[in-house]
Amino acid sequence: MNEPKSKVMRGARIFVEALKAEGVRYLFGYPGGAVLHLYDELFKQEGLEHILVRHEQGATHAADGYARVSGAPGVVLVTSGPGVTNCVTGIATAHMDSIPLVVFTGQVPTALIGNDAFQEVDAVGITRPCVKHNFLVEKVEDLALTIKKAFYISTTGRPGPVVVDLPKDITAAECPFSYPETLDMRSYKPVTRGHAGQIRKAVKLLLAARRPMIYSGGGVILSGAAKVLTDFSRLLGYPVTNTLMGLGGYPGTDSQFLGMLGMHGTYEANLAMHHCDVLLAVGARFDDRVTGDLDKFCPEARIIHIDIDPSCIAKNVDVDIPIVGDVGLVLKEMKQHLDESDRKPDAEALQAWWKRIETWRAQQCLGYQRDAKKIKPQQVIETLYEITGGGACLTSDVGQHQMWAAQFYKFDQPRRWVSSGGLGTMGFGLPAAMGAYLACPERDVVCITGEASLVMCIQELSTCLQYGLPIKIVNLNNRYMGMVRQWQEFFYAGRYSHSYMDALPDFVKLAESFGHVGIRVEESVEIKPALERAFAMKDRLVLMDFVTDQEENVYPMIAAGKGQHEMELSPEQISPDRELA
Amino acid sequence: MRRVLTLHMENQAGALSRVAGLFSARAFNIESLTVAPTESRGVSRMTLVTRGSEHLVEQILKQINKLIDVIKVVDLTESPHVERELMLVKLRAGGENRPEVRSLVDIFRGKIVDVTPSSYVIELTGTADKLEAFLEALDARHILELARTGSCGMARGEKAA
Numbered sequence: 001m002n003e004p005k006s007k008v009m010r011g012a013r014i015f016v017e018a019l020k021a022e023g024v025r026y027l028f029g030y031p032g033g034a035v036l037h038l039y040d041e042l043f044k045q046e047g048l049e050h051i052l053v054r055h056e057q058g059a060t061h062a063a064d065g066y067a068r069v070s071g072a073p074g075v076v077l078v079t080s081g082p083g084v085t086n087c088v089t090g091i092a093t094a095h096m097d098s099i100p101l102v103v104f105t106g107q108v109p110t111a112l113i114g115n116d117a118f119q120e121v122d123a124v125g126i127t128r129p130c131v132k133h134n135f136l137v138e139k140v141e142d143l144a145l146t147i148k149k150a151f152y153i154s155t156t157g158r159p160g161p162v163v164v165d166l167p168k169d170i171t172a173a174e175c176p177f178s179y180p181e182t183l184d185m186r187s188y189k190p191v192t193r194g195h196a197g198q199i200r201k202a203v204k205l206l207l208a209a210r211r212p213m214i215y216s217g218g219g220v221i222l223s224g225a226a227k228v229l230t231d232f233s234r235l236l237g238y239p240v241t242n243t244l245m246g247l248g249g250y251p252g253t254d255s256q257f258l259g260m261l262g263m264h265g266t267y268e269a270n271l272a273m274h275h276c277d278v279l280l281a282v283g284a285r286f287d288d289r290v291t292g293d294l295d296k297f298c299p300e301a302r303i304i305h306i307d308i309d310p311s312c313i314a315k316n317v318d319v320d321i322p323i324v325g326d327v328g329l330v331l332k333e334m335k336q337h338l339d340e341s342d343r344k345p346d347a348e349a350l351q352a353w354w355k356r357i358e359t360w361r362a363q364q365c366l367g368y369q370r371d372a373k374k375i376k377p378q379q380v381i382e383t384l385y386e387i388t389g390g391g392a393c394l395t396s397d398v399g400q401h402q403m404w405a406a407q408f409y410k411f412d413q414p415r416r417w418v419s420s421g422g423l424g425t426m427g428f429g430l431p432a433a434m435g436a437y438l439a440c441p442e443r444d445v446v447c448i449t450g451e452a453s454l455v456m457c458i459q460e461l462s463t464c465l466q467y468g469l470p471i472k473i474v475n476l477n478n479r480y481m482g483m484v485r486q487w488q489e490f491f492y493a494g495r496y497s498h499s500y501m502d503a504l505p506d507f508v509k510l511a512e513s514f515g516h517v518g519i520r521v522e523e524s525v526e527i528k529p530a531l532e533r534a535f536a537m538k539d540r541l542v543l544m545d546f547v548t549d550q551e552e553n554v555y556p557m558i559a560a561g562k563g564q565h566e567m568e569l570s571p572e573q574i575s576p577d578r579e580l581a
Numbered sequence: 582m583r584r585v586l587t588l589h590m591e592n593q594a595g596a597l598s599r600v601a602g603l604f605s606a607r608a609f610n611i612e613s614l615t616v617a618p619t620e621s622r623g624v625s626r627m628t629l630v631t632r633g634s635e636h637l638v639e640q641i642l643k644q645i646n647k648l649i650d651v652i653k654v655v656d657l658t659e660s661p662h663v664e665r666e667l668m669l670v671k672l673r674a675g676g677e678n679r680p681e682v683r684s685l686v687d688i689f690r691g692k693i694v695d696v697t698p699s700s701y702v703i704e705l706t707g708t709a710d711k712l713e714a715f716l717e718a719l720d721a722r723h724i725l726e727l728a729r730t731g732s733c734g735m736a737r738g739e740k741a742a
Contacts, residue, residue, distance in 0.1 A: 125595075128599065128602055132649070133649040185649075186652055187591050310646070310647075311643035311647050314636070314639065
């Protein structure tokens with residue numbers, strides 16, 4: 001900004017200058033009547049790059065993917081009415097996973113609000129339950145401060161989406177502009193430092209543990225605390241598990257890592273949770289997909305829970321030592337106490353605990369039968385891991401493929417795994433991959449998907465061509481909505497009610513019609529050559545259509561209403577000598 | 582159990598619907614809710630009466646606190662506090678029951694604020710219990726209309742919430 005501080009500007013220009021002041025690089029959007037002044041201003045400027053999506057849902061998911069990989073907030077601009085309603089799924093997705101998004105929605109001119117004007121919808125009302133906060137800008141003088149607040153609220157505390165509704169006349173009105181440098185809101189002051197006394201108590205309890213367990217979630221990724229969590233856990237030598245959202249928060253290839261926990265988590269992670277005597281929960285929210293039956297959850301554990309959101313603590317599970325604060329800051333302080341303490345963990349107890357864990361691990365609960373001909377989806381992910389050297393950034397849609405990706409791709413770094421964990425939004429993967437690529441163009445970006453999810457936002461293939469986004473799409477095509485079919489097989493006596501896709505597109509031709517490369521892979525021997533071919537095409541989007549074994553199931557599994565120790569292994573896995581939980 | 586919460590919030594458009602929406606979205610129960618501006622510019626005060634276990638009320642307080650527009654929320658229930666509610670009752674009072682109604686109003690320290698040959702409008706303030714007791718003392722058949730504000734609460738003593 002070279003202009004003098006309080007130059008008079010139109011609202012549209014203020015919008016652009018404010019975004020620049022916030023350091024925004026990409027704006028994911030779609031124009032329309034109510035935002036034409038804004039789009040005109042975007043046309044005249046340089047520095048902000050606008051990515052034109054093909055559907056507003058794609059804009060929110062792309063911004064979300066960008067935010068998850070870069071750590072910076074994702075920014076969206078859409079028009080009023082259907083522009084807003086199309087965004088709702090993406091906003092709710094970000095809200096459930098605490099992803100910082102700032103979504104600007106056009107609105108009819110202030111004089112027409114409430115009149116059922118063309119393309120009018122109550123954006124603030126419709127998005128209220130699925131945002132961290134939202135605003136309607138009522139006069140141009142409020143615009144700059146509102147944008148400042150939106151970015152501040154979205155990115156601080158527990159992050160989340162913020163919607164700013166911009167009536168068209170506000171973007172045309174003029175006022176002096178200066179962007180506020182600081183902000184003080186009396187009603188919003190997130191706590192970041194943990195309570196010192198609680199931290200001391202927590203360290204003491206951790207050191208007294210005989211069967212400790214560390215359970216970490218998406219909060220570790222959001223807070224940038226992966227390194228401090230890793231150092232802290234290694235110092236203690238305690239076992240670690242990650243939630244679906246927390247993968248990459250602790251190195252996936254480390255021997256202290258027991259894999260993901262929960263409904264489709266590993267046997268060792270879930271049993272270690274069930275039998276532990278002290279549980280350290282870090283930036284995780286005891287989701288029902290993690291805990292299983294709450295009455296049977298961690299029956300012997302004393303629980304320490306660190307979270308920046310007080311409402312997450314003791315919501316589902318009572319805890320012994322709650323600590324409200326930024327998980328990175330709290331862990332740092334805990335580590336300091338540990339460094340200064342004379343006490344060390346009980347080595348003998350820990351050794352016995354690890355011995356028990358190793359017997360669970362020896363089950364190799366993720367084992368599956370490879371086939372000489374049929375493509376096993378697990379094998380595709382394993383081969384993908386090999387070919388990308390574990391360094392790719394993965395996005396996923398929702399269902400079986402999502403679980404296989406989480407189980408078989410080992411994430412050693414945070415912000416490499418982008419998946420809709422809370423809301424479970426099919427159609428998320430492809431647009432999220434666009435944002436992920438823009439955040440991290442030097443890395444392979446792979447969208448793991450299934451044929452049912454992929455077609456939900458397939459139109460974004462067109463966006464990928466326009467901006468040259470060489471994403472690799474791994475379509476695990478089993479012709480079923482795999483997870484629905486799996487549940488129907490297990491719990492509805494195999495009545496596959498409407499989970500079969502009777503008419504699918506030819507995905508190779510589909511990719512080609514959008515100007516990309518399509519590869520069909522039908523036999524297991526072709527998996528590796530196909531992936532190698534695809535990844536050799538550095539500057540092309542390649543859609544790989546893997547025709548997989550139709551009735552492969554995701555194991556292990558905790559059925560709804562069961563406890564973590566009642567996890568079922570795959571039929572081939574159950575050995576008679578396993579230690580009974 | 583019954584809980585009386587009082588909250589200060591930014592007097593922004595939609596602030597009330599954020600609180601009301603929170604209660605419906607999370608299936609919390611609202612027994613009554615009153616809201617009006619305070620002596621501080623831009624700040625509204627709300628008194629909210631809800632019911633739930635201790636665990637649930639703790640979650641309600643945390644969720645209210647999380648709303649960006651909410652400056653402060655206090656649970657008055659456990660500490661000494663004053664609670665008042667205003668009620669207006671329109672009563673059929675056409676002759677023989679008029680003296681009896683007037684004496685009831687006196688006993689309950691109410692006021693008759695509107696009179697016609699066949700009806701009274703009675704104003705009564707007090708705790709919810711007192712208002713209930715007054716209504717029970719009346720002959721229900723004579724009640725033509727009833728309006729209550731819901732409870733409004735404040736802690737006793739010098740300290741401000």
